[in-house]
């Protein structure tokens with residue numbers, strides 16, 4: 295190993311070389327960092343959090359050897375904005391990337407830039423989704439925009455290219471390849487999966503996985519949205535807003551698409567068109583039973599239930615492949631000995647609804663998309679297998695990784711280091727509440743901001759509708775009863791509004807309603 299060699303050379307060192315050797319050894323001792331982030335991976339679909347839906351033995355290894363965070367939240371539950379928050383350690387209104395129509399300003403200070411300036415070699419492979427070219431990376435090999443599942447195009451250091459194969463395998467293999475070639479310096483690798491983002495196209499080897507499994511509907515699948523106007527306006531429900539062709543991947547000439555999905559049939563043609571002749575044959579064979587089931591559907595409720603089953607099957611088939619590939623990374627680290635000096639993080643850019651409130655997407659401040667999976671392995675930590683319940687956020691990732699690297703955290707970063715939690719320690723005066731602000735109005739969404747404490751969640755929907763929602767998370771964890779207008783709750787509404795305002799001042803979020 296190169297690391298051992300340097301130590302050995304320094305040990306025998308000529309006196310004149312001593313100081314540079316010491317410096318080199320110090321740099322070498324800095325941990326490598328592998329940041330694995332999947333796109334739209336719900337914590338409900340990781341067995342370290344809940345084993346009701348799927349087994350993820352490899353992702354669970356990170357939790358077992360590291361720390362699992364049960365209360366990890368995002369500031370703005372949608373792909374691009376979450377990535378910008380992670381890169382900058384700042385809220386969307388500060389880093390400038392508020393919704394997916396944005397373009398990230400790569401001139402601003404970012405985590406990879408700071409690591410690079412301090413001697414790290416930096417790389418990103420996979421989903422980027424920030425439109426501007428990556429900055430601060432020695433190597434980048436990214437999917438353009440959302441990217442594709444099969445035989446995907448990539449932009450490799452500015453050059454358009456197409457790789458043969460399945461996207462999750464390609465991203466992992468290319469990231470491993472880069473790590474093996476760049477391990478002589480401390481490295482920072484952002485391995486960003488496209489999966490399991492919509493339209494949830496599984497690899498061919500898993501097309502028959504879960505065929506014998508019946509996934510029960512979440513208990514609030516038939517939510518009537520009473521007292522919650524913003525939910526009544528959204529267009530992201532399993533029953534009404536999933537496309538039979540694009541989402542469930544079954545041919546249907548007579549299906550009428552909801553207007554929100556008018557692009558879906560054409561998009562399916564384009565996605566399916568990327569498969570090779572052999573892949574198409576295997577795909578058709580793999581999807582035979584789904585096509586037969588669809589032909590037996592008689593009414594709208596049957597259709598909604600079938601769409602839910604199809605959604606769960608394909609989503610979890612994608613997860614199986616993500617888990618396999620996480621296993622490849624962990625095995626490589628062990629085989630090379632890099633596991634002794636490499637921090638490994640697994641997370642998602644946000645949470646995701648798996649049929650709760652009948653939804654299939656993210657965006658809302660309700661629990662399933664506000665929370666994100668987060669687990670951190672640190673080789674020197676004595677807290678293997680611990681579960682942490684402090685309120686941590688994606689805002690904290692940049693400060694945390696700088697802390698692990700022994701680099702001063704810029705004062706204008708709005709998150710804080712959770713390194714002590716990873717080491718099994720406590721942090722005095724840690725945050726007791728989370729501030730959230732979502733902006734994008736596509737799919738019938740309403741802009742909203744809110745505060746979440748351990749007991750309550752207060753949300754203000756403000757554009758286009760203007761409504762308040764309050765939930766008692768201890769008595770109503772599924773957030774079905776909006777109690778914002780209840781006379782006996784006005785004291786708590788008043789108190790939370792003050793705390794919410796304080797958070798907006800703290801995070802410099804000037805409202806432009």
Ligand code: CA
Nearest residue numbers: 333334373643
């Ligand atoms: Ca996402």
